[in-house]
Amino acid sequence: MKFFDKENIIRNVGYRYETKGNKKNMEGLAAEVVDLAEDWAQNYTDYPEKKTRRELRRELRKHIKDNLDLEDHTKSYFIPSFVWIFLAQQLISWLIKILIEKYLQRLR
Secondary structure, eight states: OOOOOOHHHHHHHHTTSSSTTTTTHHHHHHHHHHHHHHHHHHHHOOGGGGGHHHHHHHHHHHHHHHHOOOGGGGGOSSSSOOOOOOOHHHHHHHHHHHHHHHHHHHOO
């Protein structure tokens, strides 16, 4: 059972970061984050109904942080790596918020 519509989420990332120069890198990072979130959602063993959204976001963020290497995505020559990492963290935070909302909607 799939929890997230990966293509729709990546399309929304493309719209949100359309004006930025690294749209392709952002979409690639978003695809990897959605894959990690899908893995987390399918293997989640606790009762998500008993947890708050904040607790679920923390757990998902920890799972993504443990399994994602941002250094693999810093292949841009136009943006310094510290700026790219800042943008990537903003994207990941935005995605986590959206993914937890979709996850809870799917459970209810």
